[in-house]
Amino acid sequence: MELTRILVRATNWLGDAVVSLPALRAMRERFPQAHLAVLARPAVADLYRREPCCDRVILGRKGQSRRRLAQELRGEGFECAVLFANSLDAALVAWLARIPRRIGYRRDGRGWLLTDAIGRPRRGEIPPHERFYYLELLRRAGVLDGLPAADTLELSNTAAARQSGEALFRRMGFEGPVIGLSPGAQNSRAKQWMPEGFAGAAVRLARELGGGVALFGAEAERPLAEAIAEAIRQAGHPVLNLAGETSLGQFIELAAACSVFLTNDSGAMHVAAAAGAPTVAVFGPTIVEATGPVSPRARVVREPVECSPCMLRDCPIDHRCLRRIPVERVAQAALELLNLPAAPAGGGGPLLP
Numbered sequence: 001m002e003l004t005r006i007l008v009r010a011t012n013w014l015g016d017a018v019v020s021l022p023a024l025r026a027m028r029e030r031f032p033q034a035h036l037a038v039l040a041r042p043a044v045a046d047l048y049r050r051e052p053c054c055d056r057v058i059l060g061r062k063g064q065s066r067r068r069l070a071q072e073l074r075g076e077g078f079e080c081a082v083l084f085a086n087s088l089d090a091a092l093v094a095w096l097a098r099i100p101r102r103i104g105y106r107r108d109g110r111g112w113l114l115t116d117a118i119g120r121p122r123r124g125e126i127p128p129h130e131r132f133y134y135l136e137l138l139r140r141a142g143v144l145d146g147l148p149a150a151d152t153l154e155l156s157n158t159a160a161a162r163q164s165g166e167a168l169f170r171r172m173g174f175e176g177p178v179i180g181l182s183p184g185a186q187n188s189r190a191k192q193w194m195p196e197g198f199a200g201a202a203v204r205l206a207r208e209l210g211g212g213v214a215l216f217g218a219e220a221e222r223p224l225a226e227a228i229a230e231a232i233r234q235a236g237h238p239v240l241n242l243a244g245e246t247s248l249g250q251f252i253e254l255a256a257a258c259s260v261f262l263t264n265d266s267g268a269m270h271v272a273a274a275a276g277a278p279t280v281a282v283f284g285p286t287i288v289e290a291t292g293p294v295s296p297r298a299r300v301v302r303e304p305v306e307c308s309p310c311m312l313r314d315c316p317i318d319h320r321c322l323r324r325i326p327v328e329r330v331a332q333a334a335l336e337l338l339n340l341p342a343a344p345a346g347g348g349g350p351l352l353p
Contacts, residue, residue: 003034007058007078007099009090010040010048013187014248014267015291016130017044018274020084021051022150023134027082028053030143037076039093046248047271051156060093070096082141084134088113103141116141128289153294158256158276165257168250169214172240177211180258180277182268183228184221184243188313191264193282193322193330195224199231200327201262205334209259212238216251216268219244260334265291273298278337280330284321285310299333301325 008024011017017040028036037056038048048054060069066089074097081094083104091113094102104110106117118140126132131150138144155161169178183198185191202213213232215225225243232239246254255261255268256275263269263279265286273279273293281293283302287309292300302308308321315321 003031003079005035005076005078005080006031006037007073007076007081007094008036008038009081009083009085009094009104010038010044011084012041012044012087014044014047015270016084016267017047018153018155018267018270019129019131019291019294020134021153021155021274022131022148023084023138024048024051025053026135026138026144026148030138037078039073044248046252047155050161050249050252053156066093067096069093070098073097073099082138082143083114084137103137103143105137128287129292129294130290131294151294152296153270153274154276155252155256155271155274161253161256161275163257165253165255168254169257174212174214174238174240177209177259178257179205179209179211179213180255180261180263180272181213181215181225181228182217182261182263182266182272183215183224184217184268185264185266186218186220188285190285190310190312190315190319191266191283193264193284193325195228196231197282197322197325197327197330198262199228199235201330201334202228202232203235203237204327204331205260205262206232206235206237208331208335209338211259212240214240214242214254214258216246216255217243260338262330262334269293278334280333280337282322282325282330284308284319285312285315287311297337299337301330301333 035055038054039058039060045057048057070093078099080101081099083090088108088110091110095113102114103116104114105120111117121136126136135147217225222243225241229239229241255272258277261272261277261279265283269281273295279298281300303324305321
């Protein structure tokens with residue numbers, strides 16, 4: 001199979017977009033001369049714009065007519081569409097665009113719209129981390145002969161991103177070490193560690209590093225970020241609340257420039273770790289082996305309780321999986337990543353690699 005014009009329909013969530021990058025790069029390696037375009041929503045488009053494996057990013061805007069988008073794509077002459085997005089809508093647009101070969105997982109009632117309707121892997125058939133979900137789609141479709149190791153998840157050009165981020169922080173009046181915080185999780189309240197936990201860990205690290213704190217998140221998370229920022233200000237440390245204030249491209253650069261980054265299981269976690277920032281991720285109801293950060297400079301802190309992982313979006317009881325994680329364990333994980341003297345260890349479960 002040789003292809004010259006390929007369309008990849010990107011996932012809609014930021015974390016999924018990061019973990020699908022190994023599959024996108026595998027396609028580039030398999031078809032080095034092909035024109036590889038990515039159809040992506042604005043929320044994730046900046047991620048692909050900075051990746052050399054992508055020749056072009058086509059924006060799919062919310063509320064845009066499917067037929068109009070399909071008509072635009074029809075004129076591009078794509079020979080194949082690979083659907084990383086799992087939705088019926090993704091398959092329908094590719095079908096309406098009359099793209100001859102349409103590859104995607106057979107799910108959400110969309111199999112009839114695909115030429116290559118691939119069965120989803122069952123538990124245990126592939127490694128558990130979600131990056132292999134996208135790679136396996138390509139293997140089952142015959143694009144790849146086998147699954148690559150994909151031992152790390154890295155964004156491209158992280159050194160340049162870090163330099164740009166450092167310059168951005170300087171323009172904001174921040175000099176020296178910056179502790180990044182992403183206390184939200186857009187698709188699950190149950191994944192969010194306590195605000196007072198983030199504030200306490202940030203204060204401890206700011207004191208140890210002699211730096212400031214920058215908070216990140218979506219516009220809807222700005223009040224949460226501001227409550228944490230105020231607690232840090234009260235402790236006497238400089239702080240910026242950037243929630244809702246940055247584009248994804250700017251966030252990637254600023255995250256890369258952070259001395260250490262504290263986060264929940266979220267898209268921001270994957271970006272920070274893949275951008276090379278020392279990253280500490282606090283996990284509660286979700287599965288570390290499936291969605292954890294894939295970086296030698298990342299650590300996961302979790303509390304093994306009897307009801308976790310439950311995968312619920314809202315905790316029906318007392319949120320014990322996160323409430324039992326003390327500030328000092330998160331601070332300790334960060335200090336160990338930075339090769340600094342560890343904070344006194346708190347109680348609870350182990351620090352996972």
